[in-house]
Amino acid sequence: MRKIVLILAFILIASGTALAQVEQPLIVEQPLETVTISLDKAEYKGGDTIKIEGKAPLGRPVYIEIASEARVQVSRLDSRRDPDTGRIPWVFYQSRDIPALYMILMPEVVKAGYEIEKAKGRDWSVSRTLLMTGADVAFLTPPKGEVHRWQASVMATITGSKGERLAPMTEEMDRRRTMPLIKTRFRHIENVFSPTIQVKEDGTFTAEFMLPNNAPSGAYTVIAVVDEDTKSAPVAFNRDLAFGQLYFPRAGQTLNAIGPFLLAVAVCTFGVTMGAGGGFILNPLLIFIYGIPHAIVAGSVLPSVLFSQGAGIANYTKIKFINWKLGVGIGLAMLAGGFIGPLLTQFITLEQFRFLFGWILLILAGIMVWQTTPGFLERNKRENAILKEFKKKAEEARAARLAAMEEAKKTTEKK
Amino acid sequence: MYMHVNFWGQEFKVNMIIGCIGGFLIAVMSSMFGFGGGPFMVPLMTVILGLPMYVVVGSSLLAIFFNTAMASGRVISFGNTDFLLFAFMAAGAIIGGTLGPQIAKRLNPLWVKRVAVVGLTILGLMLIGVIPAPR
Numbered sequence: 302m303r304k305i306v307l308i309l310a311f312i313l314i315a316s317g318t319a320l321a322q323v324e325q326p327l328i329v330e331q332p333l334e335t336v337t338i339s340l341d342k343a344e345y346k347g348g349d350t351i352k353i354e355g356k357a358p359l360g361r362p363v364y365i366e367i368a369s370e371a372r373v374q375v376s377r378l379d380s381r382r383d384p385d386t387g388r389i390p391w392v393f394y395q396s397r398d399i400p401a402l403y404m405i406l407m408p409e410v411v412k413a414g415y416e417i418e419k420a421k422g423r424d425w426s427v428s429r430t431l432l433m434t435g436a437d438v439a440f441l442t443p444p445k446g447e448v449h450r451w452q453a454s455v456m457a458t459i460t461g462s463k464g465e466r467l468a469p470m471t472e473e474m475d476r477r478r479t480m481p482l483i484k485t486r487f488r489h490i491e492n493v494f495s496p497t498i499q500v501k502e503d504g505t506f507t508a509e510f511m512l513p514n515n516a517p518s519g520a521y522t523v524i525a526v527v528d529e530d531t532k533s534a535p536v537a538f539n540r541d542l543a544f545g546q547l548y549f550p551r552a553g554q555t556l557n558a559i560g561p562f563l564l565a566v567a568v569c570t571f572g573v574t575m576g577a578g579g580g581f582i583l584n585p586l587l588i589f590i591y592g593i594p595h596a597i598v599a600g601s602v603l604p605s606v607l608f609s610q611g612a613g614i615a616n617y618t619k620i621k622f623i624n625w626k627l628g629v630g631i632g633l634a635m636l637a638g639g640f641i642g643p644l645l646t647q648f649i650t651l652e653q654f655r656f657l658f659g660w661i662l663l664i665l666a667g668i669m670v671w672q673t674t675p676g677f678l679e680r681n682k683r684e685n686a687i688l689k690e691f692k693k694k695a696e697e698a699r700a701a702r703l704a705a706m707e708e709a710k711k712t713t714e715k716k
Numbered sequence: 717m718y719m720h721v722n723f724w725g726q727e728f729k730v731n732m733i734i735g736c737i738g739g740f741l742i743a744v745m746s747s748m749f750g751f752g753g754g755p756f757m758v759p760l761m762t763v764i765l766g767l768p769m770y771v772v773v774g775s776s777l778l779a780i781f782f783n784t785a786m787a788s789g790r791v792i793s794f795g796n797t798d799f800l801l802f803a804f805m806a807a808g809a810i811i812g813g814t815l816g817p818q819i820a821k822r823l824n825p826l827w828v829k830r831v832a833v834v835g836l837t838i839l840g841l842m843l844i845g846v847i848p849a850p851r
Contacts, residue, residue, distance in 0.1 A: 374795050374796075489851065547800060549800050550800065551799075551801070558804075562807065564808070565808020565812075566807070566811045566812060566815075569813070570811070570815045570816050571816075571832075572812060573813055573815075573816025573817065573820070574816045574828055575829060575831075576755070576825075577755045577832070578751060578752045578754060579809060579812060580746075580749075580751025581751050581755075582839065584749060584750050585839050586839075590850075593798075593801070597796055597797075597798050598750060599748070599749055600750065600792070600794065600797040601796075601802040601805055602802075603750040603784065603787055603788055604784075604788040604797060604802055605802055605805040605806040605809045606751065606752040606784050607788055608813070609752070609809050609810075610777060610780060617774035622773065623775055623777070623778050626719065626721055627721045627730060627771070627775045627779075628779050629778070629779075629782075630719060630730075630735070631735045631761075632778060632780075632781070632782035632783070634737070634740040635740065635753075635779050635780065635782050635783035636743075636782045637740055637743070638741065638744040638745075638747060639744075639782070639783035639784065640786055640790060641747075642744045642747025642748035643747055643748065643787050643794060644790070645748045646749070646750075654749070655845075656845075658749050659839075659840045659843030660840070660844065661745065662836045662837075662843065663844075665755055666832075666833045668759055669832055669836070673826055673829050684768060684769040684770070685769070687770055688773070695724075
């Protein structure tokens with residue numbers, strides 16, 4: 302019995318060393334499983350083509366992740382019905398760590414998977430694309446950021462809150478939650494994925510990526526990935542701004558400064574001429590021409606409206622043309638509305654924003670058509686005559702007041 | 717329910733329930749999409765509340781100002797204001813505010829309105845997707 306145990310023990314030890322011997326060559330092989338990568342330049346301008354070269358282990362697909370150091374805030378309300386529970390989650394996700402520019406280059410062999418996802422149009426998904434093309438291994442930078450969650454509800458929205466803050470998620474959940482945020486930010490599959498890496502028989506690969514004109518300024522990192530353990534060292538490059546270009550940090554894009562300025566001047570001048578202010582025309586154009594996220598458009602144009610309104614109020618106050626009781630009365634109800642509105646902007650998608658804005662503009666056009674009908678013009682003519690008379694009276698009253706004050710001053714000076 | 721308002725010696729009766737509900741809805745809409753709500757506020761106060769134009773012009777502006785000020789604070793706190801973009805838009809608003817009235821004096825307001833109707837309709841249909849628009 303003892304002998305048998307001894308023999309068994311011997312066999313075990315012997316097989317153990319044999320296994321160890323098998324492992325040995327694996328460790329030796331490790332250095333061969335490396336990926337190298339290099340760029341043709343260290344600095345690029347918008348519109349430049351980045352030429353990437355490298356070498357990967359033979360026969361393995363290689364993926365290249367390009368991410369800007371510049372980050373933006375992305376929000377999304379999950380209103381998609383859960384197929385298992387049949388409930389709409391209404392969870393609001395927000396991250397401030399989404400790269401302003403993000404791209405995963407993939408080998409040409411996975412193009413079929415990419416095309417299937419692209420054919421789905423608006424219903425494409427980042428997670429499915431990553432799985433189908435194997436690019437999952439290169440999805441490295443976005444999951445490093447934090448994603449916050451809130452349980453949204455009608456009651457919370459009425460009180461102006463995003464909802465109840467939900468506890469942080471596991472790392473894997475966090476990783477999955479960044480994927481829809483990437484879609485929210487970049488919208489179309491071709492803005493995030495590109496199956497254009499050419500892998501040669503000897504394991505070397507080349508790829509080209511045109512840095513878009515609106516790409517953020519500053520540092521970028523490029524990394525080539527074969528699998529979880531086999532990555533290249535990250536390579537950095539810089540995006541320089543040409544003369545006149547500016548980086549808009551919240552919008553997360555570079556624009557030529559003259560464009561938005563001229564647009565704002567032209568549209569606001571026309572808006573004031575037609576008597577409606579600039580926002581109605583400016584906001585859709587900023588989305589159409591520059592593709593700025595809708596929440597940023599609303600959030601940047603709205604405070605600028607304060608200037609024209611403030612100037613108008615100052616003018617009307619001088620001639621005592623504001624009824625404070627009436628203005629403050631309705632103003633308090635509007636204060637509550639202004640508390641909720643900006644929250645709703647974050648809750649809706651770009652498609653919903655466009656659709657609702659479109660109808661608002663059509664209604665506004667309807668109001669303006671009504672304002673050009675003969676009946677309205679007749680009434681308006683009378684009203685304007687009275688308005689003019691009142692304004693004249695008001696101006697005279699103001700002049701009289703000022704004169705009286707001047708007089709009073711003189712008499713006190715004389716004394 | 718009714719508020720009595722005195723404007724330059726004239727007495728007006730204002731239905732505050734309708735005024736506040738309407739004002740609230742216009743405020744939600746205009747702060748959500750980022751514009752001043754003037755073109756909607758004036759019809760609300762003249763047609764629905766039945767106030768004459770000379771009472772409405774100044775007071776509606778004051779009411780809207782409450783909305784814009786609150787909403788501006790909110791968008792800034794949400795991190796949705798790009799201050800560089802805001803600077804450009806504010807410059808546009810100030811320049812447009814001085815140039816606009818000068819130009820308006822020389823143009824027939826009826827034709828300005830008609831051009832605006834055509835422009836707004838095209839833009840609206842583009843947003844809804846009836847007319848092809850950039851994605």
